[in-house]
Structures are given as C-alpha cells and as structure tokens.
Amino acid sequence: MNRGISLGLLTALVIGSSGCDYTGDWLFAAKIDGVPGVIHVTPEAGDGEYLVPAVITSDEELRAATIYVELGPTGTVEQGGATFNFQGIGGPVCIWADPEVAFWSQAVATNPDELLKTWTYPDNGYDDGDIDLYAGLSAYYTGSPGVRVGDFEVSYTDSLGNPVPIELASCTSYGLFDQANAHSGRGYPEACDIDFTDLGVSYTGLLQSFSTPLDDDRLGVAFIVAEGTCAQLAGISSAGGAIEEFTAECLLMGEAMFPNDVQPDPGPHYGYDSARAWSGSEAFELAYCQGMDGNMKQFCRQEAEAKFDSGGICEWSTLTDPANRCFCGDPLDTPSNGAL
Amino acid sequence: MNKQNCLTLISLLAMSSLAGGCKYQEGLIINTMKGTVVVPRAAAIKTGLDAAGNPLSADPNIANIGPVYIGVFPSVYPANVVASFPHPEVGPQYQDGVEGDTYPYGGTTVGDIRFACFQALACKVTSGRFVDYDAMAIWFNDILGQPIVSADNQNVTSGELIRQTCFDLLEVTSDEEVRLTAFEDRNGDDKLNELDLDFVENADGDFEGEFTLWQQDFFWDRDEEREKGCTPGLDCTGFSVWAFADQPDSVSGRFTACEDGSNEGFEVEEYNHDFFGGRSVPDVLNRPTQYITEGDIVANEYLDGGDWVEGAYLWKDVYDRPTIRLGHEVSP
Numbered sequence: 001m002n003r004g005i006s007l008g009l010l011t012a013l014v015i016g017s018s019g020c021d022y023t024g025d026w027l028f029a030a031k032i033d034g035v036p037g038v039i040h041v042t043p044e045a046g047d048g049e050y051l052v053p054a055v056i057t058s059d060e061e062l063r064a065a066t067i068y069v070e071l072g073p074t075g076t077v078e079q080g081g082a083t084f085n086f087q088g089i090g091g092p093v094c095i096w097a098d099p100e101v102a103f104w105s106q107a108v109a110t111n112p113d114e115l116l117k118t119w120t121y122p123d124n125g126y127d128d129g130d131i132d133l134y135a136g137l138s139a140y141y142t143g144s145p146g147v148r149v150g151d152f153e154v155s156y157t158d159s160l161g162n163p164v165p166i167e168l169a170s171c172t173s174y175g176l177f178d179q180a181n182a183h184s185g186r187g188y189p190e191a192c193d194i195d196f197t198d199l200g201v202s203y204t205g206l207l208q209s210f211s212t213p214l215d216d217d218r219l220g221v222a223f224i225v226a227e228g229t230c231a232q233l234a235g236i237s238s239a240g241g242a243i244e245e246f247t248a249e250c251l252l253m254g255e256a257m258f259p260n261d262v263q264p265d266p267g268p269h270y271g272y273d274s275a276r277a278w279s280g281s282e283a284f285e286l287a288y289c290q291g292m293d294g295n296m297k298q299f300c301r302q303e304a305e306a307k308f309d310s311g312g313i314c315e316w317s318t319l320t321d322p323a324n325r326c327f328c329g330d331p332l333d334t335p336s337n338g339a340l
Numbered sequence: 341m342n343k344q345n346c347l348t349l350i351s352l353l354a355m356s357s358l359a360g361g362c363k364y365q366e367g368l369i370i371n372t373m374k375g376t377v378v379v380p381r382a383a384a385i386k387t388g389l390d391a392a393g394n395p396l397s398a399d400p401n402i403a404n405i406g407p408v409y410i411g412v413f414p415s416v417y418p419a420n421v422v423a424s425f426p427h428p429e430v431g432p433q434y435q436d437g438v439e440g441d442t443y444p445y446g447g448t449t450v451g452d453i454r455f456a457c458f459q460a461l462a463c464k465v466t467s468g469r470f471v472d473y474d475a476m477a478i479w480f481n482d483i484l485g486q487p488i489v490s491a492d493n494q495n496v497t498s499g500e501l502i503r504q505t506c507f508d509l510l511e512v513t514s515d516e517e518v519r520l521t522a523f524e525d526r527n528g529d530d531k532l533n534e535l536d537l538d539f540v541e542n543a544d545g546d547f548e549g550e551f552t553l554w555q556q557d558f559f560w561d562r563d564e565e566r567e568k569g570c571t572p573g574l575d576c577t578g579f580s581v582w583a584f585a586d587q588p589d590s591v592s593g594r595f596t597a598c599e600d601g602s603n604e605g606f607e608v609e610e611y612n613h614d615f616f617g618g619r620s621v622p623d624v625l626n627r628p629t630q631y632i633t634e635g636d637i638v639a640n641e642y643l644d645g646g647d648w649v650e651g652a653y654l655w656k657d658v659y660d661r662p663t664i665r666l667g668h669e670v671s672p
Binding site: 166 | 578579
C-alpha cells in the first residue's frame with residue numbers, strides 16, 4: 001500500500017514539476033541533416049550582398065532569374081524560412097514565390113460549376129508545402145538572417161503605456177481568390193508588389209515556411225525578385241503561367257526538387273534546370289495549368305497506369321523510395337460532389 | 341473511510357493540484373461596459389426647405405441623427421491639436437500621405453448603416469431612427485425631397501411597399517430581421533413607438549441613447565499602477581471615450597463613413613434589382629479625420645455629478661456608466 005501511495009505522490013510531483021516548462025519541440029518535425037530550416041540567400045558568389053531585381057521580358061530571362069532553395073524543418077517550435085535582401089530601384093518591385101507543388105483541396109462543392117468540375121481529381125495531399133511571403137524595409141525586419149526568422153512588426157507604446165504592435169511589411173500579398181493581405185493556401189504561389197522602392201534603400205524579403213510536405217519534410221521553393229509589378233509577368237512563361245487563378249502555378253517551374261539524400265544541396269540554385277526537378281512534377285503542374293480542358297483526371301489515370309505498367313507503386317504519406325512519389329492521389333479516391 | 345482510501349484521496353488531491361501547474365491568470369479585465377451618449381437637440385433638426393419649397397419644421401426628428409461611432413482610446417486631445425475638433429491620440433505616421441492610426445482599444449455604435457432595400461437609399465439609412473416604414477417614406481419623400489425610387493423607376497410612397505420589398509430581397513418575414521424600424525418594446529410600455537428607438541428625448545430637450553461595448557478589454561495607465569498602486573478596473577486611470585455622429589450630407593443625405601453603395605455592402609442581384617447596399621467603412625475609428633466632415637458632431641463633454649465637464653471621459657471603474665455629449669459641431 002505504502003508503495004502505491006509513494007508512486008502516486010511521485011507521479012504527482014513529476015507532473016507538477018514539469019508544469020509549463022516544456023518547449024513543445026517534440027510536436028514538430030525533426031531537423032534534417034543538410035537541409036536547413038532557415039537560410040539567407042545572397043547572389044551568386046562575388047556578386048555582393050543584395051539580390052538585384054531582374055528585368056524580365058522573356059521566358060529565358062524569367063528562367064535565368066529564378067532562384068531555388070530547399071527548406072527543412074527547424075526541429076523546434078520556431079518557424080523557418082528563407083530571407084534575401086535587395087536594394088530599392090526607385091520604382092515597383094515584384095516578388096513571386098512558388099512552393100512545391102500545386103494547390104488543391106479535396107473539398108468539392110455539392111454542385112460545382114463547369115470550371116470546378118474539371119478539378120475534381122484525386123490530389124496527393126502529402127507532397128505540398130506552404131510558403132507565406134512578406135517583404136519590407138530591412139530596417140524593420142526583426143529576424144537574424146540565416147539564424148532565426150523574424151517579422152516586420154515594431155512596437156509602439158501608447159500614452160497609457162500599452163504596447164501596440166504595428167505591421168510594417170510594405171507589400172500586400174493576395175490570397176488564392178485575390179483577397180488583399182491574405183496568404184495563399186498550401187502549394188499555391190504567393191506574389192506581392194512593393195509599389196515604390198526607395199532607390200538604394202535595403203529591403204528584405206521573407207519566405208516563411210508555414211508547412212513542409214508531409215511525405216519528406218523538404219520544401220522546395222522557387223522565387224524571383226523582378227523590376228516592375230507582378231502583373232507585368234503575365235504571359236511571359238512558355239509554360240503558360242500567368243497571374244490568374246490556377247495558371248499561376250506555371251510561372252515558375254521545377255520547384256519540386258528531387259532529394260539528394262547522400263549529399264543534400266539545399267541551394268540556393270540560380271536559374272532553372274530541369275535536371276533538378278522531381279520526375280513527373282513538371283508534367284503534373286503543366287496538366288494542372290491546362291486543367292480548363294478537364295485533363296487532370298486523365299493525367300492522374302495515366303500516372304497510375306504508368307506506375308503499374310512499370311511494376312512500381314505509388315506512395316503518398318510515407319516515401320520509402322522517392323521514385324515512388326506520385327503527384328496525384330489514388331484514382332479510387334477521386335472526390336465526388338459534396339466530398340470533404 | 342479507511343486509511344488506504346484516505347491516503348489515496350490525498351494522493352489524488354496532490355496530483356490534481358500540481359497538475360494544474362499550467363493554470364495561469366492572464367490579468368485581463370474584460371467586461372461589457374455601458375454608457376449614454378447625448379446628442380444636442382439642434383442636431384435632430386433638419387433645416388432648409390422641403391420638397392415644396394417651404395421652410396422645414398423646427399420639430400426635431402432623430403432621423404436626422406446619423407450613425408454614432410463610439411471608441412475607447414489611450415487619450416483624446418482637445419480641439420485644434422490634431423484636428424479642429426477633439427480627436428483621439430494618433431500613433432506614428434510611417435508612410436507619406438497616410439495619417440497615423442489611432443489604434444482604438446475597441447468601439448461600438450448607436451445605430452448602424454443598414455441595408456435599406458432600395459438603391460436610392462444606399463448609405464442613407466441608419467437603424468433605430470424610424471418608428472415604421474411610413475416614417476421612412478415621409479422622411480425621404482416629403483421632408484428631404486429625395487424621392488425613394490423603385491427598381492422600375494416608380495416613386496415609392498407607401499411604407500408597406502418598402503417593408504415588402506425588404507422582406508422579399510432579404511428573404512425574411514419580420515421587422516426584427518430587417519432592423520430598419522422599431523421592432524422591440526425597449527421601454528416595456530407594450531407599444532412600439534418613438535420611445536423604442538435608439539435616441540429618446542430627455543428632460544433637457546436633447547436626445548440620448550445607450551451604448552454598449554460588448555466584452556471590452558479594459559486598458560489602464562501602467563505607470564500609475566506601478567507608481568501609485570491603484571487597482572486596474574477600479575481606480576486606475578483607464579481609456580478615454582470619444583465619439584462622433586456621422587451626420588447626413590445636407591444635400592445628398594449620404595453618410596460620409598459609408599463605402600460606396602456601387603460596389604460594397606449587401607448585394608442584390610435578383611430580377612430587376614441589381615445593386616449594393618453600402619456599408620460602414622472598416623477604419624472609421626482608426627482614421628476618423630478621413631470621414632468627419634462639416635456638420636458632424638463630436639464628443640467634447642461628459643457628465644460629472646450633474647455638471648457637464650469639458651474633455652473626454654476617463655474610464656476608471658469598469659462598472660461606471662458614463663454620459664458623454666456630442667457638443668462640438670464641425671465647422672468648415
């Protein structure tokens with residue numbers, strides 16, 4: 001009996017002593033060797049500290065200006081992300097970031113219209129990550145580049161002595177359906193314009209990793225810093241990418257990078273290189289962007305059949321072999337009207 | 341209870357009390373706070389000529405009182421400091437051409453801009469001002485001389501037609517759901533009349549209405565608490581109350597703090613109705629100078645022991661029920 005009481009008291013002491021004193025790190029994905037959670041992107045060697053907003057008028061210039069990085073979990077409760085600095089040009093600057101792979105929700109309206117019907121395909125929900133884009137004057141950025149991700153909030157104290165946080169990010173990002181000051185959902189690109197950048201003044205861009213893909217925790221991201229507004233980029237990509245709903249996925253291509261587990265190189269990589277892209281990811285995005293023809297279902301059938309014909313299998317939630325990643329889900333799980 | 345059970349109980353009590361290690365008092369004071377706002381009689385009197393060219397009646401009508409916006413702020417400056425009228429303190433300005441934000445702690449209204457069921461009435465109707473729909477028709481058609489025009493371009497003079505149009509467009513079946521007219525017996529006299537509206541005439545001939553700050557976070561002077569040991573929510577200096585009435589434009593009858601009825605607010609797209617009803621701007625308390633115009637009235641006094649005192653009311657006890665007066669008319 002005495003042993004039972006002692007055990008009870010001991011348990012109580014252990015629970016009590018732990019109190020609030022835990023970090024919660026164990027709730028989050030572990031760090032991946034060679035794939036940092038926080039990274040600061042500088043120009044290619046020898047080009048100084050600041051990225052230079054690129055003049056983009058053609059697909060070639062677009063591909064040359066695209067920078068690729070791979071982000072992993074921080075291993076703690078702290079958020080990760082990539083930062084970069086650039087100097088104002090005395091005019092507008094566009095920042096465009098595209099996390100792997102493509103946005104889709106399995107939730108389908110009970111009576112979708114003709115456009116949405118074409119999107120009722122089985123998505124692989126485990127291969128998408130989410131980037132939230134912020135940018136503003138470097139003077140307001142609170143993070144430590146390459147060490148810790150911050151924000152653009154400063155605190156003003158009112159006359160009663162109460163702190164008032166003020167958000168000083170200077171570009172407005174838009175959600176999937178063009179809502180101002182919103183962030184897009186998982187897998188979908190984010191873009192924002194800084195309407196006027198002061199010449200020679202330092203600005204910081206932050207690509208905050210809101211979530212990494214569930215299957216491998218390695219989030220590939222492509223981004224550009226361009227002169228002018230993002231609207232000017234419409235129609236430049238040969239892949240058909242524009243700033244419109246859905247087709248925006250194809251402005252920057254190849255952001256899903258095949259993992260090199262032996263010698264991980266998270267980047268930054270400068271310029272587009274199809275050899276870096278995960279096999280099948282670009283075909284998936286192209287089909288996605290051309291989905292007006294309703295060919296996503298067809299693409300997914302073909303992907304599954306090709307896997308079957310080659311004797312392979314599709315893996316979704318866990319990848320025992322990266323080669324088994326399918327970008328569509330199981331065709332048997334194709335959502336129907338009213339699915340959640 | 342035997343010894344074993346007793347000890348087990350003690351053990352369980354110890355566990356439960358220690359397991360509550362994360363229980364944390366946040367020190368927040370959150371209360372539903374109430375007060376009264378007084379509008380001078382003159383603000384309820386529409387001057388000028390009626391539709392027939394005759395001088396308007398000198399009788400007051402609370403239909404002439406626009407939405408009253410009430411906010412609580414760190415402090416309020418007197419007239420001619422921030423603006424020509426008393427104005428809440430303003431935070432830092434960090435963008436050219438964009439004035440600083442007042443960062444209100446909270447706010448409420450007495451009457452709000454309502455969807456009024458006709459395009460001609462977008463941004464012109466406040467809730468709690470009309471006893472019934474006939475009163476609305478008379479106010480706009482006969483007194484303001486701004487005929488209510490229906491979707492088929494006919495003058496609407498029947499209150500019942502307004503009511504039925506509202507029921508039709510909003511797909512409702514009661515005045516309570518429309519909330520344009522008196523719909524509840526607020527004073528308990530078993531009648532629905534002018535005594536059940538937002539503003540009721542008081543003994544001085546002015547009009548007063550009650551305001552409620554729902555579930556308001558209370559903020560107080562941190563230095564005073566530290567230095568004098570006052571009790572927050574009881575006797576520490578708290579936030580200041582400020583308010584203004586967005587009076588209808590003397591010509592158009594519109595409220596300035598209403599987003600354009602051409603593309604904001606409740607949208608009607610049904611048969612031959614195709615319009616937006618308009619709505620209050622979201623930052624009316626954050627940047628009030630953008631919306632306060634000539635003829636609007638601003639709070640400049642509060643009641644203290646029966647006397648009007650110039651300045652903004654400083655809330656200390658969360659259970660106080662202050663009375664503030666919109667006594668400063670904004671001049672050109």
